[in-house]
Amino acid sequence: MTGTVVETRGLTRRFGDKTAVDHVDLRIAPGEIYGFLGPNGSGKTTLMRMMTGLLTPSEGSATVLGTDLPGNAEPLKQAIGYMTQNFSHYRDLTVRENLGFVGNIYGVPRRDLSARIDELLVTYDLVGQADQRVGGMSGGQRQKMALAAAVLHRPKLLFLDEPTSAVDPETRRNFWEQLFDLVDEGASIIVSTHFMDEAERCHRIAILERGVKRIDGAPPALMRDLPAQVVEVTGRDMRGAKARLDPAPEVLSTAQIGARLRVLLRPDLDRPEAVVRTILGAREDVSAEQVDPNLEDVFVAATTPELAA
Ligand SMILES: Nc1ncnc2c1ncn2[C@@H]1O[C@H](COP(=O)(O)OP(=O)(O)O)[C@@H](O)[C@H]1O
Ligand SMILES: [Mg+2]
Numbered sequence: 001m002t003g004t005v006v007e008t009r010g011l012t013r014r015f016g017d018k019t020a021v022d023h024v025d026l027r028i029a030p031g032e033i034y035g036f037l038g039p040n041g042s043g044k045t046t047l048m049r050m051m052t053g054l055l056t057p058s059e060g061s062a063t064v065l066g067t068d069l070p071g072n073a074e075p076l077k078q079a080i081g082y083m084t085q086n087f088s089h090y091r092d093l094t095v096r097e098n099l100g101f102v103g104n105i106y107g108v109p110r111r112d113l114s115a116r117i118d119e120l121l122v123t124y125d126l127v128g129q130a131d132q133r134v135g136g137m138s139g140g141q142r143q144k145m146a147l148a149a150a151v152l153h154r155p156k157l158l159f160l161d162e163p164t165s166a167v168d169p170e171t172r173r174n175f176w177e178q179l180f181d182l183v184d185e186g187a188s189i190i191v192s193t194h195f196m197d198e199a200e201r202c203h204r205i206a207i208l209e210r211g212v213k214r215i216d217g218a219p220p221a222l223m224r225d226l227p228a229q230v231v232e233v234t235g236r237d238m239r240g241a242k243a244r245l246d247p248a249p250e251v252l253s254t255a256q257i258g259a260r261l262r263v264l265l266r267p268d269l270d271r272p273e274a275v276v277r278t279i280l281g282a283r284e285d286v287s288a289e290q291v292d293p294n295l296e297d298v299f300v301a302a303t304t305p306e307l308a309a
Helices: 044-051 095-105 110-123 139-151 169-184 196-200 219-224 238-245 272-280 295-302
Strands: 006-015 018-028 033-037 059-064 067-069 080-083 157-161 188-193 204-209 212-217 229-235 251-257 260-265 286-291
Touching: 006 044, 018 044, 018 059, 018 204, 018 212, 033 044, 033 169, 033 196, 044 059, 044 157, 044 188, 080 139, 095 110, 095 139, 110 139, 139 157, 139 169, 169 188, 188 196, 196 295, 204 219, 204 295, 212 219, 212 295, 219 295, 229 238, 229 272, 238 251, 238 260, 238 272, 251 295, 260 272, 260 295, 272 286
Parallel strands: 033 188, 033 204, 080 157, 157 188
Antiparallel strands: 006 018, 006 059, 059 067, 204 212, 229 260, 229 286, 251 260
């Protein structure tokens, strides 16, 4: 394999009249954490299922770890791990029993399996839960077990579908430490998320909207190359400020975030904060300041039709 673990070419999936994934072209390099960022229904799960060989594309093709899809996906199964969006293990079995079950599916030799499970229990901090039934565990513990199950057979490529949706921020941080450890050990990871902070940790991301890839790249480059300038407005009556800014031709979009208003303006304006102040009129109680773009701005710009040229 030279330089690519996944390549998709016009990958498309329709369900009836609905196009869930629409001509997506991707190239994913080894040793990366590659993120799919998009809201619910943007096609993240469908895209992953096609890449794992579980779902047949309606159109287009992919090469995953050298296996061409559509085609015989059997060789791929041993080489990939897949943590599904919904917990897909047995709630009536213990952690150890579930991991044993997964090990048997992957054909891990009996003599190696119990040592491997012990190792995973330590790595994923599950020693105390080893003989507990999964049904009674917390979301965070279940998530750790699901990750342990996905990596049990040491896959080269790991698919994680919204792995941290159901856990608290601290568990989420720890989970990401584990992902970086896996990458250090040589794995490549594809992860879907709708959290900006999580997307920002990825080496590269693709932003998806309604099945279409709007933009892809490394988060710092995407922020640097944003085709807009960002001004943050604070003060009273942000709804009124938004109502005045939205129709202005210099303004590309506005989004209220708590007590602040995040304003994207045309990239060619000289002093965007002054433009904002002029539009709002002389108001002592409002401040406008140019700020560096963040990933949320990139997301907004990529999904705003006038901006996504
Ligand atoms: N098996 C299916 N049958 C019909 N529609 C589906 C099916 N799977 C997904 N979809 C539709 O495809 C779109 C993308 O879904 P999905 O890939 O699950 O998005 P995401 O994972 O980003 O939330 C949604 O509109 C969803 O309703
Ligand atoms: Mg999904």
